[in-house]
Amino acid sequence: MYCSATLEGLFRDTFFSRYHTVLEGGAEEPVYSPxxxxxxxxxxxxxxxxLHEVAHWCVAGPRRRTLEDYGYWYAPDGRDAGQQQLFARVEVAPQALEALxxxxxxxxxxxxxxxLDGDEAALRLEAAFAEQVHRRAHRYLEEGLPPRPLxxxxxxxACFNTGWNGxxxxxxxxxxxSAERMTPDAGR
Known part of the structure; x- marks a missing residue:
């Protein structure tokens, strides 16, 4: 039922004519390329x-969409607590959109x-992060979604026939x- 190829066609139908942007799978690591x-x-x-990468695209403004990977900082798996806090700060909005x-x-x-390979202090941030993402998603609903995420x-x-009404x-x-470890299909 949840096939990523379906998302590729749906994204093209929804956004290509205005934004000249495509969604493609198959990478070892995700990336945005202008x-x-x-x-x-x-x-x-x-x-x-x-869904997660589309969320990043929705957060990025016109200038950032001219930059490789939107010009974002990214440190690979194995971040310490300080790096993980920075990661969490920039991930709240995209993950809130992904939740929506x-x-x-x-x-x-x-x-x-x-x-997954971070230190224990970094791993303990997950519950607080989940609460921040949840609150931000609710705030998006209360304030109204911007045009692209909407x-x-x-x-x-419409595609998945869910009757979603915001x-x-x-x-x-x-x-x-959940504090359970995520499957590889979970996010980035």
């Missing part, structure tokens, strides 16, 4: 990775700290608060 067309490349064929995308298509959502949520809801109940239904 060009003709711009490319959002997600990990392998992971559905959640595709999951709600729109009826897919479970868990935060991803993307740091268009994507509507496209997902209400908090659909978010709360898919948002899983």
């Amino acid at each position: 060009g003709a067309p711009h490319r959002i490349v997600y990990t392998r064929d992971y559905f959640r990775s595709a 995308f999951c709600a729109a298509c009826g897919h479970d959502f868990r935060v991803s700290m993307d740091n 268009a994507w949520c509507r496209a997902l809801a 209400g908090a109940e659909s978010l709360d239904r898919v948002f899983i608060f």
Whole structure:
């Protein structure tokens, strides 16, 4: 049911004519590459990775969408607590949008700290991070989604026939608060 190739076609149908951007899977590591067309490349064929990378694209403004990987800082797996706190600060908004995308298509959502080899202090941040992401997702709903995330949520809801209407109940239904380790299909 949740096939990443479906997301690629849906993304093209929803955004290509205005933003000249495509969504593609198959990468070992995700990346955004500006060009003709711009490319959002997600990990392998992971559905959640595709949603996560679209969330980053939705957060990035026009200037950042001209930069490789939006000009973001990224440290690989194995971050210490300080690096993990910085990671969490920049990931709250994209993961909140990803949670809303999951709600729109009826897919479970868990935060991803993307740091399986980090130290213990870094791993303890997960519960607090999940709460921040949940609050930010609710704030998006209260304030109203920006145009690109709203268009994507509507496209997902129509494609997956979920009846998503932007209400908090659909978010709360898919948002899983868990300290369990994520599967490789979880996020980035």
